[in-house]
Amino acid sequence: MSQRRRYSISLVAEMFDIHPQTLRTYEREGLLRPARTGGNTRVFSQTDVERIELILRLTKELGVNLAGVEVILNMRDRIDAMQRQVNGLLKAMAERFDAEMKEWGDREEEGLVPVGRRGLLRRSRS
Numbered sequence: 001m002s003q004r005r006r007y008s009i010s011l012v013a014e015m016f017d018i019h020p021q022t023l024r025t026y027e028r029e030g031l032l033r034p035a036r037t038g039g040n041t042r043v044f045s046q047t048d049v050e051r052i053e054l055i056l057r058l059t060k061e062l063g064v065n066l067a068g069v070e071v072i073l074n075m076r077d078r079i080d081a082m083q084r085q086v087n088g089l090l091k092a093m094a095e096r097f098d099a100e101m102k103e104w105g106d107r108e109e110e111g112l113v114p115v116g117r118r119g120l121l122r123r124s125r126s
Contacts, residue, residue, distance in 0.1 A: 006035070006043040015049070016056060023052070029066050031055055031073060 013020040026032045027042070032051060034042040044052070051073070058064040058072060 005046055007045075007049060009034075009042045009044070012044050012049060012052065016052060018056070026052070026055060026066075029070065031066065031069060 007015070009020045009023055013023060023032065023034075023042075023044075027034060032044075032048055032055075034044045034048055037043055054073075055069055058069050059066070064072065
């Protein structure tokens with residue numbers, strides 16, 4: 001079993017050249033939800049690190065305030081959830097289509113024009 005990389009608050013703060021208090025503020029504002037160790041120490045996942053990177057880009061480069069960041073992150077999360085739902089529906093539809101096509105292909109119905117590799121086949125009149 002592979003172990004996922006976890007980062008301490010001091011390492012994450014150093015990675016982004018920010019104060020650890022900034023990360024605590026992001027957590028207090030609900031922008032981050034780092035895991036906690038048994039000793040209640042914050043540990044950040046790779047997903048958390050990517051989210052911090054986005055938060056910093058929004059705030060520093062685009063001038064978005066934390067309330068705006070919260071709205072953007074919530075919308076992204078909703079879009080991701082809807083995308084997963086759409087993907088699930090498309091998969092179910094494809095499976096149903098495949099099953100119906102197989103069922104349809106297994107039938108021999110009168111009135112259908114038989115087609116072979118080289119085109120239409122002539123039916124022999126018996």
